[in-house]
Amino acid sequence: MRTKKLIFPSFLVIVLLIFAFFSPMLTPFDITEQNLMTAKSPPSFPHIMGTDIYGRDMFSRVIAASRISIFSALAVVLLMAVIGVVIGIFCGYLGGIADTLLMRVSDIFLAFPGLVLAIATAGLFKNGVFGAIIALASVGWPRYARLSRGLVLSTKTSTYINAAKMSGSDTVQIVFTEILPNIIGPIVVTASLDIGTSLMEMAALSFLGLGATPPTPEWGSMISESRSLLQITPWITLSPGIAIFITVSIFNIFGESLRDYFNV
Incomplete structure (x- = not known):
């Protein structure tokens, strides 16, 4: 039963990742093509998400931005x-x-608000998406260190660990063949739930100009570019926002399904 509940969320994540990877080839319009005659057009056919201030198709730009937005979040978590x-x-x-x-x-590290510390760190790197990934990872590792340390402390005195020591296994063998397989469940669940959070944090850094910068399409930077137009042309701002909402929801559903699967 637990496996069946995991099938559909896993399918959604796989489809999302494949879609994001091939996104530059799936855009119906050239994301760099400008047409001031159709600038700020509301959603209609053929521009189902409207156009931005330069007349670029928003739907195409949202699709193209999924690769950087999603895979940068995965890189942070990994x-x-x-x-x-x-x-x-x-x-x-x-x-x-x-x-x-x-x-x-x-x-x-845990004494400081994570995003505030990440903003300060990203400001030091000033290296676009790569700097934002390093900044978020550098402030996020303590959670995993604390979690894995606690799991190791609860398992290293177990009978099977003592048996492995008596059989002559060295430390590396014990860690990779005995300890890691038995603690991997909670770590995988935590990581899957962190993907959505990392995606929003990457978008926040890009929104502040500390991540992806124009003309590179990224959901956070796209929202930042159009934030002053929210009341006039809301579709320009809401389109990447909706993409963030859907993506985060999919990863959160997947994480909850993993939690039920591993029973943690």
Whole structure:
């Protein structure tokens, strides 16, 4: 039953990822083609989401922006999960001074609002999307470090871990064959639920000019460009906003389904 509940959300995520990857080839119009004669046109055929201030098709730009918006969010989650899990397993299994020091460092990061710290970090990098990814990952890893450390502490005294030690397995073998497979469930669930959050945070950084910058299409920067036109031509601002809403909802549904599947 749990597997059946996971099928449809997984299908939605796979379709979304494939769509985002091939999005530049799926746009009905050239996203750079300007036509001032049709500028600020409301939604109608053939421009079902209207056009922007330069006459560019909004539907095409929203589709093209999905690649950067979605895959940059996935990169953030992957990076902070890998860093956090490595640190958490190291601290939880080996302990000692390194454990104390790294956990105090994570406490410092967790003491600040994540997005505020990410804005400050992204401002230092000033390197577009790459800088925004590094900034968000650098402030997000403590959650995974804390989670994985706690899971390791609860499993490293288990009977099967002691049996692996007695059989002559070294630390690396124990971590990869015994500990990691038994703690991966909660980590995967947390990561899947963080994708939507990371997507919104990436959009927020781009909105502030610290992520993707024009003419690169990205949902956050597209909202930023048209925010002053919300009352006059709302479709220009709402189109990327709707795309963010739908994408975040899909990933959240997928994360909740994973939570039920792993029963965490």
